Amino acid sequence: MNTADQYLKTIYVVQKQEDGPASTGSIADALGVSPASANEMIGKLEERGLAEHEKYKGVRLTDDGIVKARDALQTYCIIERFLANVLAVEEFREEAHELEAVIDDTVADRLDTIIDRQPECPDCFDPETDACACLEVAAVPAEPEQ
Amino acid sequence: MVEVSVSQRITSDDQLARLLQIGIVLEEVVEARAHHHYESLDAELDEEVETLLSDAAEESAEHRSRLEGLIEGLGVDSVPFDEIESLVDARYGRTQPNDFDGVLYDQLCNEETAYKFYDDLIEAIEGSDAEFSLDRAELLDTLESIREEEAEGVSEVTEVMERR
Numbered sequence: 155m156n157t158a159d160q161y162l163k164t165i166y167v168v169q170k171q172e173d174g175p176a177s178t179g180s181i182a183d184a185l186g187v188s189p190a191s192a193n194e195m196i197g198k199l200e201e202r203g204l205a206e207h208e209k210y211k212g213v214r215l216t217d218d219g220i221v222k223a224r225d226a227l228q229t230y231c232i233i234e235r236f237l238a239n240v241l242a243v244e245e246f247r248e249e250a251h252e253l254e255a256v257i258d259d260t261v262a263d264r265l266d267t268i269i270d271r272q273p274e275c276p277d278c279f280d281p282e283t284d285a286c287a288c289l290e291v292a293a294v295p296a297e298p299e300q
Numbered sequence: 301m302v303e304v305s306v307s308q309r310i311t312s313d314d315q316l317a318r319l320l321q322i323g324i325v326l327e328e329v330v331e332a333r334a335h336h337h338y339e340s341l342d343a344e345l346d347e348e349v350e351t352l353l354s355d356a357a358e359e360s361a362e363h364r365s366r367l368e369g370l371i372e373g374l375g376v377d378s379v380p381f382d383e384i385e386s387l388v389d390a391r392y393g394r395t396q397p398n399d400f401d402g403v404l405y406d407q408l409c410n411e412e413t414a415y416k417f418y419d420d421l422i423e424a425i426e427g428s429d430a431e432f433s434l435d436r437a438e439l440l441d442t443l444e445s446i447r448e449e450e451a452e453g454v455s456e457v458t459e460v461m462e463r464r
Contacts, residue, residue: 240387241321241379252315256424257322264329264413265322267395268387 155254159226160185161195162204165213166223167281175212227276230254231286232262235269238289247284310428317376319421324367326417328384330410331360336392337403349400352460356407356453363414363446370442373434404461411453418447 155163164184168176182192196213199205204219215223233254237246272278272288280287310316338353368378397406422443425436432439 236322236325237318240325240384241318243318249318253318253322256310256319256420258413258416258420260409260413261322261326261417261420264326264409267333268325268329268384268391270391 155226155229155257155259157195157255158199158202158204159222159229160254161192161199162215162219162223163226163230165196165199165205165215166220166227167279169213169215171281172212175208175214177212181213224276225259227279229257229259229262231275231279232266232269232271233257234285235271235289236262236265238285239269240265310424311430313374313433316425316432316434317371317374319424320367320371320374321376321379323417323421324364324371325379325384326414327360327364327367328379328381329388330414331357331364331381332385332388333392333410334360334407336388336396337406340396341400341403346400348460349403352456353403353407356410359449359453363449366442366446370434370439374432400464401461404457404464408454408457408461411450411457415447415450415454418443418450422447 161181164181165176168180168184172180178189178192178196181196182189185192196205196207199213199219200207203216204222205213205215207213230250234246234250237243237249237253243249272286274288275286278286278288310319334353334357338350338357341349341353364381371378397403422440425440425443
C-alpha cells in the first residue's frame with residue numbers, strides 16, 4: 155500500500171472517530187509523522203481531488219477520496235485477518251502496520267482468497283480495537299497505551 | 301490506533317521472515333489453485349492449459365522450497381502446505397473461475413501477483429540498511445531469480461491467452 159493510501163485510510167478512520175473533519179494533528183499522531191509531513195501529503199491529496207482542507211477545521215475526504223480510503227482499509231483488514239487467522243500472529247495489529255507499506259493491493263487480493271472476510275468489510279473495522287470487529291481475536295482489547 | 305510507520309523499509313529479521321512466510325503462502329495458494337483448476341479441466345482434455353497449470357504448480361512448489369531454505373536461516377517456521385491447501389479448498393467454490401478464459405486469467409493474476417510481491421520485497425530489502433542474519437547477496441540472488449521466473453510465467457500465460 156503506498157503512502158497516499160495509508161494517509162487516506164487514516165484520514166477516513168480519524169474522520170469517523172471525530173465525527174467530522176480530521177485535524178492535521180490527529181492524522182500526524184495516528185501516522186507517527188510530523189504535522190509538517192502530514193500537511194505536505196494532505197496538500198498532495200487535495201491536488202488530486204481526494205481531500206479538502208478547511209482552515210482551523212481539518213481535512214475531509216471527497217467522495218473519490220472515500221472510495222479509495224475504503225479500498226485501502228479493506229486491504230488493511232485483509233492483511234490483519236491474514237496475519238491473525240492464517241499465520242496465527244498474536245501481535246497482528248502491530249505487524250500489519252509494519253508490513254502494510256510492502257504489501258500491494260494485488261497481493262492482498264490473492265491472500266483474500268483464503269480468508270473468511272465478511273461482506274460488510276470495511277465497515278466492520280473498529281478504530282477502538284484497531285481491528286476488524288468480526289475478527290475472532292479482536293474481542294481482546296488492544297493493550298492500553300502507557 | 302497504533303502508530304503507522306510510513307516507510308517501505310524492512311528493519312529486522314522478524315519482518316523479513318514474516319514477508320518470506322507470506323511469499324511461501326502465496327506460492328502455496330498458486331499451487332493449490334492451479335491444481336484445482338487442473339483437476340476441474342481434466343475431463344475436457346485441453347492439453348495446453350493442463351501443461352501450463354501443472355508446470356505452474358511445480359514451479360510454485362520449487363519456489364516454496366527455496367523460500368523455506370531462506371527462512372530456515374532466520375529460525376522461523378514455514379507454513380505447512382496442507383493447511384493452506386485446506387483453506388484454498390474451503391474458499392475455492394466462492395472464487396473459482398468458471399471457464400478456460402477464467403482459469404487462464406486467474407493464472408495470470410497468480411503470476412502477476414507473485415511478480416509484484418517479489419519486486420516490492422526486493423525493493424524494500426534494497427532500501428534497508430538493516431543487518432540480516434542471512435547473507436544479503438544470497439537473499440537478493442534467490443529473490444531476483446524467483447522474480448525472473450514469475451516474469452516468464454506472466455509472458456507464458458499472456459502468450460497462450462493471446463493465441464486463443
